Amino acid sequence: MSSSPAVADGRKNAGQRSAGAKAMLLLLGLVWGLNWPAVKVALSGVSPWSLRTVGLGAAALTVFALGLMRGRKLAVRSGRERLHIAVAGLLNVAAFNILLTFAQLGAATSRVAIITYSMPLWATLFARIALGERLDRVRLAGLLLGACGLAILLLPLIGGGLPHGVLFALAAALSWAAGTVYMKWARLTSDPLCIAAWQLLIGALVALTGLLSFEGLPHWSQWDHLSQRVLIALGYHILFGMALAYVLWFSIIALLPAGVAALGTLLVPVVGVSSAVLVLGERPGMTDLSGFALIFCAALCVLMPAGIFKRG
Structure with missing residues (x-):
């Protein structure tokens, strides 16, 4: 029997x-x-604290505006939820973004991107330890591949001491993973858009606190000397890298399964490394590329839906 027009249209x-x-x-x-x-x-041309204050502030305002436009409930009435959202915001947004900023000051962008995208591996490991989640063969293979990739990247650097940028990138990956597992453990019931908006605001407030603590009140005269290249990059980061990106992300997760959306983010480090070569003139060595290949495959393993290779 053929489907009805309504079913076909659906x-x-x-x-x-x-x-x-x-x-x-x-x-x-x-x-x-x-x-x-x-x-x-x-x-x-811009300090790390200023960059994150403006970028995270713009993202928070954009997500709050999106929530209001969609008629979502953005108030968190439960004290328990407020506490858990605050902790997750400190780990997932504030620490992650601030650490990444300092990582880029101390290491090549391509290497920072490669190390940062080990974060799904750490999340899988933390979930096993903290939540007792089982690891199938694919995820175990992913953890092994990720460990090999990180070893290839880090072992040659240990003799002379790991650069601060590499340590910050690794800390950022660990912070994101801890925040992700914490959110799973907390079992938050608030609207995802509400959770994201408040986490971004927390990140912006932490960055603002750092700005006021280490640099004092900002002066507009500090922005007068910025070159056109820096202004274009800053504008891109605020309007596209933060505001538009978060609107896209929350639109995507409302339409696609979480696993598919997560797999799609694997394009980010590929574009990040490629654009670092094209825009910044970086030249990753064979060690970086080998480590990147292993970590990419490892992330692919742990992000795939469980049981995907099992026969029906």
Whole structure:
């Protein structure tokens, strides 16, 4: 029996929404990937604390505005939820973004991007320890590949002492993973858009606190000397790398399964490393590329839906 016109139209609309979400996922990979060299260029004229204060502040305002436009409930009434959102915001947004900024000051952008995207591996390991989540063969293989990739990247540097940028990148990956597992453990019930908006605001307030503590009140005269290249990079970071990217991300996760959305983010380090070569003139060595290949494959293993290789 053929499907009714209503069912057929529903399938057609669902297919169109899925196709649109996948197109947005591709755009997000490009936007977030290009944000890596944009941040590096912006840091040549803007302090890390200023960059994160403005960037996270713009992202928070954008997500709050998106939530209001969609009629979402943005108030968190439960004291328990407020506490857990605050802790997750400190780990997932504040520490992650601030550590990454200082990482880019102390190491090549391509290497920072490669090390940072070990974060799904750490999240898988932390989930096993803290939540008792089981590891199938694919995830165990992913952890092994990731360990080998990090070893290839880090062992040659240990003799002369690991650069601060590398340590900050590793700390950022660990912070993101800890925040992700903490959110799973907390079992938050608030609207995801609400959670994201408040976490971004917490990140912006932490960055502002750092700015006022280490640099004092900002003066507009500090921005007069910025070159056109720095201003373009800063504008890209604020408007595209933060504001647009978060709008795209929350639109995507409303339309696609979380696993598909997570797999789509693997485009980000590929674009990040490639754009660092093209825009910044970086030349990753064979060690970097080998480590990147292993970590990329490892992340692919741990982000795949469980049981994907099992026969039905």
